Amino acid sequence: MSQYSAFGLLRGALNGQKHWxxxxxxxxxxxxxxxxxxxxxxxxxxxxxxxxxxxxxxxIAVLEKGWIGGGNTGRNTTIVRSNYRLKPLHDLFEFGLKMWEHLSDELNYNVMFSPRGAMFLGHSDADMTKLAERGDAMRCDGIDADLMTRDEVQKLEPLLDMSRDARFPIEGGLIQRRGGTARHDAVAWGYARGADSLGVDIIQKCEVTGFVRDGDAVVGVETTRGRINAGRVGICVAGHSGHVAGLAGLKLPVESQTLQAMVTEGVKPMINSVIMSQSLHCYISQSDKGGIVFGGDPDNWPSYAQRGNPMVMERAVAQGLALVPALSRLRMVRTWSGVTDMSFDGAPIIGETPVKNLFLNGGWCYGGFKATPASGWTYAHTLATGKPHALNAPFALDRFERGATIDETGSGPMPNSR
Amino acid sequence: MMQFTCPHCGPRDQAEFIYERTVDAVVSLDAAPEDAMKSLFTRNNPRGVDEEIWRHTYGCRAWMVIARNRVTNEISATRAVGPEALP
Incomplete structure (x- = not known):
């Protein structure tokens, strides 16, 4: 594998870029x-x-039923942050955020990580109390967090509707300045290129249709391209976790729901940070190409349909327009959706399953993209050693029956913590 | 977007309904702890048809069971639940 470099680009410019x-x-x-x-x-x-x-x-082989990065990796809103409330989530996501900061160098592939700041808006006194609590929890675990006044929010995002009669009045915010966005496709392609150069076989258009069992152990997989034997098998299929684990007879604590996002035509810079409102469930950022990227709530009913729904789209856009009225002038150019596996406490599941040699990485709800490096690092440890990594141990599959859920929002046993 | 046929009101827009949970997720009052745990925390979650409980919240407010294909959104059956569904 040749290294990508500015020098290589220049050399390519002289001979018609024929070296790719x-x-x-x-x-x-x-x-x-x-x-x-x-x-x-x-x-x-x-x-x-x-x-x-x-x-x-x-x-090692990676089996992909479609094309790499064609699922949720290519369908998210590319937000990277570690601003959670609970320690196990801090540890995992902050480990990941630190990896993001060096990921382009590590992979020799520009993932366009842009730490422009990830800001939660507070719309009431109660919101601000919750944000302060979250910020305190983050700082206690060594993660950067700054509570913002109304004026500070307005200075960072002048286009927000700060008027007192706004539909969603803004009282302040909480910002993680090291958070931001990254280019989602580049993350898949960068890891694919890196893995391939280290000898990993990436096999696309190869759907797993069943597991080969020897007693209580998995010893291989049946695929659309024939049977492949394996020492250990790791499931890593996001929204389809329930389906694939079902092929091994497992019933998981997840429910698959559709989460949609959308993007407007490209415009000059107008949104400086990642604006998020968890009271509303609205996520707004501007891509490097200039498009305003919107995300909202999941559909809140089970679905494997990888397509959006006007009802949910309207809600997300209505919230976005109420927050940033200037967006009303923009045309929406694309909408899409991904299938997310909503776990029953809102936290991911990484680790062993009751079936020998079969491991699971899933239940990322709508927060998987930001964890990509940390998820890969810890899951690799688990697959290599057969044991949990210190960071993924709290996220074991059996935590639900042990009563050890990681319930960030404290809302009880429902998918999407609703 | 879907249209559901409420057993009491007829065809109505999906916006009038709220999804509750699947039929297998109802915890019976005398369930053993292991069964209650399974109902509370796990789902069949098939990439195909499952029976779901929906409520016509912004209509007649009655509960119903809807068999729906989760890939195509095709609805194959709807039935009322509760006292009004008894013979």
């Missing part, structure tokens, strides 16, 4: 791999990369 090679191979599946990862999204590819890079394993 495919960034990863398109291998035929072998009959046996030590570790098979099901799902070629950011998390699966990152896992494969760290298995090869950190744990020195050579015989």
């Amino acid at each position: 090679q495919p960034a990863w191979r398109d291998p035929e599946p072998k009959s046996h791999y030590d570790i098979i990862i099901i799902g070629g999204g950011g998390h699966g590819l990152a896992t494969a990369y760290y298995l090869a890079k950190v744990h020195g394993l050579k015989n």
